[in-house]
Amino acid sequence: MRTTMNELGLAARVYRLTKTYGGGSAEVRALDGVDVAIRRGEFTAIMGPSGSGKSTLMHIMAGLDAPTGGEVWLGETEITGLSDLELTILRRRRVGFVFQSFNLVPTLTALGNILLPFDLDGRAPSALERGRIDDLVDRLGLSSRLHHRPHELSGGQQQRVAIARALATGPDLVFADEPTGNLDSRSGAEVLRLLADASRAHGQTIAMVTHDPVAAAHADRVLFLADGHLVADKPRQTAEQISAYMLAAEAETEPRTDAAPAASVASAGALR
Numbered sequence: 723m724r725t726t727m728n729e730l731g732l733a734a735r736v737y738r739l740t741k742t743y744g745g746g747s748a749e750v751r752a753l754d755g756v757d758v759a760i761r762r763g764e765f766t767a768i769m770g771p772s773g774s775g776k777s778t779l780m781h782i783m784a785g786l787d788a789p790t791g792g793e794v795w796l797g798e799t800e801i802t803g804l805s806d807l808e809l810t811i812l813r814r815r816r817v818g819f820v821f822q823s824f825n826l827v828p829t830l831t832a833l834g835n836i837l838l839p840f841d842l843d844g845r846a847p848s849a850l851e852r853g854r855i856d857d858l859v860d861r862l863g864l865s866s867r868l869h870h871r872p873h874e875l876s877g878g879q880q881q882r883v884a885i886a887r888a889l890a891t892g893p894d895l896v897f898a899d900e901p902t903g904n905l906d907s908r909s910g911a912e913v914l915r916l917l918a919d920a921s922r923a924h925g926q927t928i929a930m931v932t933h934d935p936v937a938a939a940h941a942d943r944v945l946f947l948a949d950g951h952l953v954a955d956k957p958r959q960t961a962e963q964i965s966a967y968m969l970a971a972e973a974e975t976e977p978r979t980d981a982a983p984a985a986s987v988a989s990a991g992a993l994r
């Protein structure tokens with residue numbers, strides 16, 4: 723019998739994933755042979771320097787962008803073989819996404835944006851979902867902003883609306899791209915508690931990109947990308963351990979004048 727993704731406890735998986743943008747001399751290899759499995763119910767942080775491929779990886783894992791090569795699985799489904807419609811339905815029912823740039827609909831109020839996943843699915847929130855939305859709005863401090871449009875909100879408020887929208891349907895799998903990037907430390911801490919609760923209390927799977935070692939320290943597992951490669955995969959770390967690793971990895975990739983180019987993948991691996 724074939725081993726299914728469910729039996730393996732995997733919420734998402736990419737295998738030999740590559741993504742190139744552009745062509746010829748302008749070609750950028752954003753992802754270069756990445757194998758990652760995101761375990762069901764876990765809170766996984768994804769870290770790495772700017773331009774290392776974090777957003778590209780999240781978009782492809784969520785079925786928002788197509789890979790150049792390799793396989794992409796969401797739960798038990800290999801999504802590269804799906805039609806656009808099948809993929810849209812799977813994503814709408816199962817996946818929440820917090821974009822680095824928020825992607826709110828400018829003509830809708832904050833509440834309209836939060837309810838958008840239900841509108842797109844052609845249904846109203848159930849009583850359970852209305853309770854969840856009220857709780858999210860409350861915890862995210864959005865109660866007095868529900869009837870404002872995005873341009874009337876601060877960056878941090880827009881980010882919190884985007885988080886409420888991603889969690890409103892209680893999706894199995896939530897991708898969040900730098901969800902605390904525009905928040906002060908108090909609302910950032912509340913967002914991290916929300917994401918940690920979503921995984922610990924509700925069994926949702928969370929994959930979060932962050933630059934912040936303090937944010938990543940909330941996760942069960944920390945993945946590091948560099949230059950389109952996965953260079954480390956670590957269990958829960960303290961913020962201090964994460965900072966120390968990042969500093970060491972940066973030092974490894976500083977240009978050297980004296981020797982051969984640093985073998986960043988191998989040396990970062992050795993730091994584990």
Ligand SMILES: Nc1ncnc2c1ncn2[C@@H]1O[C@H](COP(=O)(O)OP(=O)(O)O)[C@@H](O)[C@H]1O
Nearest residue numbers: 743744750752771772773774775776777778779
């Ligand atoms: N739409 C695009 N067209 C061309 N290059 C892109 C595009 N999106 C990302 N890139 C390039 O791919 C690489 C990885 O980008 P990205 O995934 O956004 O990195 P990160 O999120 O880690 O900062 C970068 O070199 C970036 O410039």
Ligand SMILES: [Mg+2]
Nearest residue numbers: 776777778822
């Ligand atoms: Mg990014």
